[in-house]
Amino acid sequence: MERSYVFVFLCVSVLCLILSQPARSEDDSQPLLALKSSIDVLHKLPWRQGTDVCTWAGVRDCFNGRVRKLVLEHSNLTGSLDSKILNRLNQLRVLSFKGNSLSGQVPDLSALINLKSIFLSSNNFSGEFPSSLALLHRVKVIVLSQNHISGDIPASLLNLRRLYILYLEDNAFTGSIPRFNQTSLRYLNVSNNRLSGEIPVTAALIRFNASSFSGNAGLCGESIHQPCKNGSVSLAPSISPSHPLVPGGTAPASNRAKLVKIIGGCVGGVVFIVVCMVVVWAICRKRKTRGGAAGSGGGGGGDGGDSNKEGGFAWEGEGLGKLVFCGGGDREMSYSLEDLLKASAETLGRGIIGSTYKAVMESGFIVTVKRLKDARYPGLEEFRAHIHVLGRLTHPNLVPLRAYFQAKEERLLVYDYFPNGSLFSLIHGSKTSGGGKPLHWTSCLKIAEDLATGLLYIHQNPGMTHGNLKSSNVLLGSDFESCLTDYGLSTFLNPESMDEPSATSLFYRAPECRNFQRSLTQPADVYSFGVLVLELLTGKTPFQDLVQTYGSDIPRWVRSVREEETESGDDPASGNEASEEKLQALLNIAMACVSLVPENRPTMREVLKMIKDARGEAHVSSNSSDHSPGRWSDTVQSFPREEHQSI
Structure with missing residues (x-):
């Protein structure tokens, strides 16, 4: 009897031991190898069974053998994509097959519930738009350009509330354009298709100009300056000679009288129009003569005097210059300088670089306008060259520069x-004192990743820096993603006439760059990033030099601030061991960034990797972020790395 008890006890113990072992999730090597065998007939992909899948070519982001970003571009891949294989890669966030020779229909990807970006441009895909994409509520970027896809653009795309980029140009789409109304939609191109009908007038579509819709002969609407016909053209009924409307003898005479009246009316109308044109020409010539005499002191360059009217952007004088759009193509907006000058303006803030305004145009379209403080520094050519570089930067975590205006005494961005x-408002509310509450640790990690991603993209351009990183220069997107603004504008600071910066702006800066005569560096941006992370963790604006004040005691200070919030009943942490580990990881990153020795600071690529490692572990070890009131939407970098190389 005792032996049977012992046997049962051993069985139960072994079973408990087995159940207590963490389940090992299968890596993605098998579906990737199946994918390779189906589309890589030339054996361009050097994938081998038994090696770490996270090190394979084209795998750009990977955690515990599960692929998050797969970028197989310009790899001479052929054949068609198998939906059964791809749907096994259910951790994918980014999928790119750009620049291959893949054909057939775009596969059903409905099982890729984490997918955020898909790039299938420059292939030979055919069939209709993949309806499964409209079911993936996290999708932000869809690029299907330069294929042979036909049929309608489905109205179900309106369900993608986070849609940021939609590129469908150079296909064979027919039908009308859906009434896109997502405020997140920033880039759209449906040119060179077979679309028809009126381009809908929505807040999302009105921002795009004719280049986004060109090459569709059947389209009409305000965006392409092509008025739409009513479609109810009335044709006069034909009159048969065998059924005259009047008695036979009177018809010819009556027709002659009508003809004389018609000819007389036409001649009179033409004479009246000619007289009106002569009068208008005379008035315009007289005004032009007066304007030329009044502006003759401007030296022919146009007087851009600073006679700004309160509540708007307007200048007297002629030859103001023009509004130059940055990036070209689909990035050019459908508003003019005249629209901008008529806009009502509301001041959003002032700084050492200039003043920022919210400009509401008569159409209801809203933009942000920054008026630079010094319109003569640097020189015109240097200014234009630098603006063109900034205008070509395109990233989900950057606020895009759309256009600039240059006149004699005015420079507008x-x-x-x-x-x-802004992030400052999120942390501190309406308080100008900079006192706020620490954010939940999941929010801190998410914001830190957004900022690091955007900053890394800036740093990938040689010599480029942000130069003015602080919480008020971080704006919140439609999905509450963090987006950097005012990047690259420190070049426009005239060291000879610059105002003293505020205390907060000063202490975001690295110690070696607080003398504004010194040029800014990428390690200085890393220092500012570290200070910003400490602001996230504590809710305190840096009114003093944190490193000089607290030194090696910064971690103790951070914990004491967060403990105060815990005691006050507003706990910014989850109170478990996992949250403590994540807070410590983020605190360690911040401490590395605020090193007093620039050479000892990590690069932004290293910073981003550390943050992603911490976030990846957080997703595995804790699900508190799914229920936290401080949870932010999980938006990760949406582009393959090649999309963000230096320009």
């Missing part, structure tokens, strides 16, 4: 308007 406010 036009950006997208972000109605959700």
